[in-house]
Amino acid sequence: MKRIAVDLHYLPTLEWFSAIIDAEEILLFLKDQYQRQSYYNRTRILLANKVETLSIPIQGRRPRLPLDQIKIDNSQKWQAVHLRGIQSAYGKAPFFEFFFPYFQPVFENQPESLWEFNSRLLTICLKLLQWPVKVSVGDTSALSLEIEDQRRHIAPSRPFSERNFYQPIAYPQLFGLDFEPNLSILDLLFCMGPEAGNVLKSSAKKE
Template structure:
């Protein structure tokens, strides 16, 4: 069985899904430390005139706390902002009406934990991509033998072209003339629907 240790990103980008394309089990480590300026609480969508980053606010600014202790700050009404942004970006996309309710339900659930919220989003994404990979929670901090560890590798600070996971495969996006690679998974799902799985498999960088 192919097992990969992952970070639970918020509505992960296409590089993330290319990296886990062959995985049968995705191992999450709740005691890993929260990293600011990471994809743990941010995703990217394409609006009419720009690419927008959506960020989930967290309670407090305590550095280096375990992921399982990170709570979402609902005082900032971030759900309304994110839902409005997603609807503006993809409301006219071919598969929006089919897939959006899955995500809207999670947005409106009031999940307190960032880790739990991200796990729910990833579970739905895997389902819509018809992936057989399952998410497992590690019971200890030590990584088991035979597990490929990609934690900390997919980060906003460096371009995806410098890493070994993802090569862009263009598809028809809603806005713009030039293809914008490596957006959040919502872009691919809403724009391509059942073709998303095939596009992701073609996006796996040849080693």
């Protein structure tokens, strides 16, 4: 069984999913420390004129707390901003009307915990991709040489081309003449629907 330790990102990038393409189990670690300037609370979508980063506001100054203690700042009404952005970006996408209803209630439920919010969204993404991968919450003391540890590898500070997980495979997008790679999984799901999994398999770099 191939087991991979990963970070729990917000609506992860295509690189993130390409990196776990052949995993039978992924392990998430709720006691890992929250990292600023990471994908834990941000994702990227394609609007008509630009790529937009959606960021979830976090309470407090965010000292080095474990992920399960990170609380979302719901006083900023960010959910409406994110939902409006997603609708503007993908409202006319071929599979938007089929897949958006899975995501909308999670946003509207006033999530307090970043960990719980990201976990629910990941569960939906894996369901829509029809991936049977097992998702477990791990303990760092249980890490072994047989577990591939990808944590801290995928970060916005470095381009995906510097890592060995993802090679862009173009698919039809709503906006722009040039293909925009490595957006949120939402872009692929809304544009390609049931074919999203096949695109990801083709996008995974072969060792």
